[in-house]
Amino acid sequence: MAGSLKEQLRKIELTPYLVLGLTLIILLVFIVYPLSRVVFNSFLESGDVPAIKNLTLANFSQFSRSTLYRSALLNSLTVGLLCVLFSCLLGIPMAYFVAKTEVPFKTAFITLGTLPLILPPFVGAYSWILLFGRQGVVNYFLSELFGFVLPDIYGAPGVIIAMSMSYYPFVFLLTYGALLSADPCIEESAEIMGASRLRVIRTVTLPLVIPSIAASALIVFMRAVGNFGVPALLGGNFYVLPTLIYFQVTGFFNLNTAGAIALVNVAMVGIAIILSQYVMARRSYVTITGTTQAARISSNRILKWVGTAFCLGVIFFSLLPHMTVIFTSFTEGWAGTRYPTKFSLENYRRIFQFCGTPIKNSLFLATTATLVAAVVGTLLSYISVRKRFRGRWILDLTVMLPFILPGIVVGVAILIGFSSGLIILSGTWMIMVIGFFIRRMPYIFRSTAASLSQIDVAVEEASTIAGATWATTFLKITLPLMAPGILAGAIISFSTLMGELSTTIILYSARWKTITVAIIEFLFSATIGPAYALGTILILMVLSAIALANRLLGRKMSQMFKMV
Amino acid sequence: MAVPLKKSDNITLSIRNLSKIFKGRDEKVVALDEVSLDVREGELFTLLGPSGCGKTTTLRCIAGFEKPTSGKIHFLGRDYTAIPPFRRNIGMVFQSYALFPHLSIYENVAYGLKTRKLPHREIEEKVDSILRMVGLEATRHRKSSELSGGQQQRIALARALVYNPQLLLLDEPLSNLDAKLRVYMREEIRRIQKQARVTTIYVTHDQEEALSISDRIAVMHAGRASQVGTPDEIYEDPNSIRVAAFIGQANFLECRVIKQARESLVLTFPSAEKITLKGISNRLWDFPHPEGVLFVRPNHMEIFPRPGKANTLRGKVKFILYLGSVVRHFIEVFQGRAPQEVLVDTDRRIKGVYEGEEVALGFHADDIRLFPPDQKDQLQKE
Numbered sequence: 001m002a003g004s005l006k007e008q009l010r011k012i013e014l015t016p017y018l019v020l021g022l023t024l025i026i027l028l029v030f031i032v033y034p035l036s037r038v039v040f041n042s043f044l045e046s047g048d049v050p051a052i053k054n055l056t057l058a059n060f061s062q063f064s065r066s067t068l069y070r071s072a073l074l075n076s077l078t079v080g081l082l083c084v085l086f087s088c089l090l091g092i093p094m095a096y097f098v099a100k101t102e103v104p105f106k107t108a109f110i111t112l113g114t115l116p117l118i119l120p121p122f123v124g125a126y127s128w129i130l131l132f133g134r135q136g137v138v139n140y141f142l143s144e145l146f147g148f149v150l151p152d153i154y155g156a157p158g159v160i161i162a163m164s165m166s167y168y169p170f171v172f173l174l175t176y177g178a179l180l181s182a183d184p185c186i187e188e189s190a191e192i193m194g195a196s197r198l199r200v201i202r203t204v205t206l207p208l209v210i211p212s213i214a215a216s217a218l219i220v221f222m223r224a225v226g227n228f229g230v231p232a233l234l235g236g237n238f239y240v241l242p243t244l245i246y247f248q249v250t251g252f253f254n255l256n257t258a259g260a261i262a263l264v265n266v267a268m269v270g271i272a273i274i275l276s277q278y279v280m281a282r283r284s285y286v287t288i289t290g291t292t293q294a295a296r297i298s299s300n301r302i303l304k305w306v307g308t309a310f311c312l313g314v315i316f317f318s319l320l321p322h323m324t325v326i327f328t329s330f331t332e333g334w335a336g337t338r339y340p341t342k343f344s345l346e347n348y349r350r351i352f353q354f355c356g357t358p359i360k361n362s363l364f365l366a367t368t369a370t371l372v373a374a375v376v377g378t379l380l381s382y383i384s385v386r387k388r389f390r391g392r393w394i395l396d397l398t399v400m401l402p403f404i405l406p407g408i409v410v411g412v413a414i415l416i417g418f419s420s421g422l423i424i425l426s427g428t429w430m431i432m433v434i435g436f437f438i439r440r441m442p443y444i445f446r447s448t449a450a451s452l453s454q455i456d457v458a459v460e461e462a463s464t465i466a467g468a469t470w471a472t473t474f475l476k477i478t479l480p481l482m483a484p485g486i487l488a489g490a491i492i493s494f495s496t497l498m499g500e501l502s503t504t505i506i507l508y509s510a511r512w513k514t515i516t517v518a519i520i521e522f523l524f525s526a527t528i529g530p531a532y533a534l535g536t537i538l539i540l541m542v543l544s545a546i547a548l549a550n551r552l553l554g555r556k557m558s559q560m561f562k563m564v
Numbered sequence: 565m566a567v568p569l570k571k572s573d574n575i576t577l578s579i580r581n582l583s584k585i586f587k588g589r590d591e592k593v594v595a596l597d598e599v600s601l602d603v604r605e606g607e608l609f610t611l612l613g614p615s616g617c618g619k620t621t622t623l624r625c626i627a628g629f630e631k632p633t634s635g636k637i638h639f640l641g642r643d644y645t646a647i648p649p650f651r652r653n654i655g656m657v658f659q660s661y662a663l664f665p666h667l668s669i670y671e672n673v674a675y676g677l678k679t680r681k682l683p684h685r686e687i688e689e690k691v692d693s694i695l696r697m698v699g700l701e702a703t704r705h706r707k708s709s710e711l712s713g714g715q716q717q718r719i720a721l722a723r724a725l726v727y728n729p730q731l732l733l734l735d736e737p738l739s740n741l742d743a744k745l746r747v748y749m750r751e752e753i754r755r756i757q758k759q760a761r762v763t764t765i766y767v768t769h770d771q772e773e774a775l776s777i778s779d780r781i782a783v784m785h786a787g788r789a790s791q792v793g794t795p796d797e798i799y800e801d802p803n804s805i806r807v808a809a810f811i812g813q814a815n816f817l818e819c820r821v822i823k824q825a826r827e828s829l830v831l832t833f834p835s836a837e838k839i840t841l842k843g844i845s846n847r848l849w850d851f852p853h854p855e856g857v858l859f860v861r862p863n864h865m866e867i868f869p870r871p872g873k874a875n876t877l878r879g880k881v882k883f884i885l886y887l888g889s890v891v892r893h894f895i896e897v898f899q900g901r902a903p904q905e906v907l908v909d910t911d912r913r914i915k916g917v918y919e920g921e922e923v924a925l926g927f928h929a930d931d932i933r934l935f936p937p938d939q940k941d942q943l944q945k946e
Contacts, residue, residue, distance in 0.1 A: 461656070465655070466650075469650055
């Protein structure tokens with residue numbers, strides 16, 4: 001019998017089970033475990049032993065007792081909804097103009113319209129204060145020339161403007177894609193039946209793109225209610241849930257209360273997802289396109305000029321903060337004076353003197369986390385796409401969960417999971433890598449799953465039947481064919497990790513400060529010059545990573561972002 | 565149903581009671597239902613049937629990509645079901661060719677030799693010789709995407725044959741080629757297969773392709789093998805209405821068996837016409853039912869310019885298609901309630917047979933088969 005068991009084992013290939021099993025264990029340890037700890041701990045009072053009898057709703061009762069909590073909840077909701085509104089007001093018309101009218105510089109509009117997604121929002125956020133704040137440049141001139149100043153944007157208005165300007169590209173890109181792929185014949189047939197141009201837009205064009213708008217609105221909402229950096233810099237007394245979580249963690253190290261706030265934050269996102277699913281499920285139109293006909297373009301002159309002006313305006317204002325960052329980094333003692341008086345590299349000299357370590361840290365952490373995410377994400381997408389089994393949706397959901405969750409919530413989960421219990425990693429670089437890796441794995445998972453589902457299974461079977469083991473087939477056939485997907489996912493992951501703040505702010509320790517932490521510390525202490533010099537370096541690193549990806553993959557940046 | 569095998573036949577692959585059930589969320593699909601087949605050494609054995617008949621599932625069970633729910637596959641006496649696919653030493657050509665897009669033609673063909681860890685020299689020799697055999701030695705440094713469909717097809721064949729597999733599996737290999745190339749390539753495949761002397765299982769839904777290329781054919785339907793036999797057995801002597809209707813063109817006429825005597829058979833038709841057939845075979849003589857369905861191929865029918873001839877059926881020519889090698893007549897006969905169409909193929913035009921004219925139709929006892937009346941429902945389904 002023993003011999004036949006050995007024989008049996010020889011016949012089954014063990015490698016796939018070992019490799020893929022290990023991957024699933026990683027998923028359990030680094031995603032499922034910390035997330036369940038957050039849920040559990042948020043029902044425990046700080047200092048209590050984790051036990052069923054100690055479960056309490058005390059942490060949540062803050063929301064009914066404290067006005068601070070209640071207003072933070074309300075503020076988050078307001079910020080989320082208004083960002084969605086403004087993003088749509090900017091993104092939808094811009095998508096229409098670029099897709100459907102004779103607006104010039106379309107490629108440039110699309111590229112520049114994608115940029116805000118790559119540049120970390122908080123880096124530019126402070127520029128709004130420099131430009132339009134009470135002591136801002138614009139007010140200098142307005143008061144001098146016209147004797148009045150703009151209403152103060154510090155607080156809610158600044159937060160909402162900064163975020164909308166960063167997140168409108170989601171709406172723009174998704175709507176633009178939907179407008180392009182909608183079959184022009186549908187519009188033409190409406191027109192032939194006697195519908196006017198406006199009627200066609202209202203009754204045909206718009207309904208066809210509504211699922212895409214709903215999807216992008218959801219992403220904007222998720223990002224807006226989960227953003228920490230912008231409200232931390234511009235909010236002042238205007239608290240939102242992420243800033244509240246931050247104070248619980250850094251101020252009181254009360255992780256359980258932070259967990260409870262995080263759960264509320266997640267619940268908000270959850271409700272938004274359900275609502276958007278509802279919208280999309282009821283209006284999911286699959287347009288079957290027989291011919292790949294180009295979208296019909298309106299030749300209206302007025303639309304063309306209005307559209308050009310609109311697009312230029314949106315792009316100018318959305319990139320203004322980052323341009324200000326770069327410009328200001330070369331000045332000394334500005335803003336604060338009317339004009340920049342002195343240009344120099346003094347800021348850069350200072351940061352290279354003091355900030356070598358954060359730059360190195362960021363590069364090290366982002367690279368390590370991207371590599372781990374690339375390996376694990378690729379294997380997971382292989383399991384998900386190639387291995388048919390029941391309950392596969394659980395795997396997909398688990399991998400994608402950190403994508404849905406606000407970054408600060410992931411930070412809290414990892415901190416709770418690995419600062420006590422079996423594995424203690426708090427204060428190390430590893431805990432940051434874990435947070436980074438699980439947050440960015442969805443990017444790699446999506447992009448590799450997309451390229452894997454393009455690969456004909458028969459190609460792998462052809463390798464197997466030619467005598468290759470699972471491992472050989474995977475390494476020699478599957479992996480090389482997936483490489484473009486892995487690379488695209490990895491570069492998006494790397495470049496967004498370089499500018500990551502909301503998970504970092506929870507997990508970093510003095511020894512492992514990143515560029516983003518250094519920037520926000522400078523900004524908190526109003527040391528703008530060095531902050532912006534670092535910001536400029538960050539922007540340049542991110543842009544060169546993306547440029548490299550374009551060169552290697554021959555793909556446009558906007559295409560890469562459409563995947564995620 | 566399998567044709568009884570002579571003892572001298574060298575069975576290499578034997579499939580016994582192979583079943584495969586796919587379980588969905590709340591439905592079970594029986595893809596294979598107790599299929600038993602025997603494949604002889606060196607023959608080209610075709611699995612023929614419409615989509616969903618189980619032919620591809622059978623092939624994938626042989627390859628090892630699907631695990632049979634029950635049943636056994638033995639190859640050269642060894643139980644195949646327990647061997648993982650990569651150790652089965654099979655060559656396979658996929659419907660999509662499945663060439664490795666990131667490798668050159670040379671690397672594609674050499675792949676199976678490299679997994680077998682052959683010395684470099686030998687790999688090069690074997691690749692060269694097989695590329696010469698398929699006539700594509702000039703393409704070795706190109707990528708597969710630079711090749712035409714027919715060339716990719718031949719590279720896929722070379723890649724499958726280069727390591728001298730004991731068994732070659734071809735899964736609808738010609739379905740992605742245009743009509744002319746398909747005819748050329750099936751002759752190529754036949755030539756290469758005979759040259760390599762490899763036992764081959766060929767899957768196709770194209771009956772003409774199956775007839776022309778195979779040593780033997782298994783006609784499959786709904787997860788079962790309806791009939792196994794040589795192409796002429798399948799074409800001339802189908803064992804059911806289903807097989808008869810699936811292969812080529814066929815005429816079916818309901819009739820009544822009036823008199824069965826040695827060497828003669830009298831049939832009457834719903835139109836009250838009567839036909840006496842002489843020189844009948846044992847099988848017709850043994851036909852046990854009082855009524856049945858008469859089957860006759862269009863090329864086995866005779867057509868006469870004027871109706872009323874003895875032992876013929878009356879019909880009216882609806883139209884005539886001139887197809888070059890064949891002239892196809894569409895004849896309307898009145899059997900039962902609705903008019904029925906009968907096809908008659910002749911090799912040339914017949915004087916006096918024109919569209920709109922009445923004609924007489926006849927056939928010989930050797931060319932007809934009678935099917936039991938309970939198979940009538942197979943007529944509608946096809």
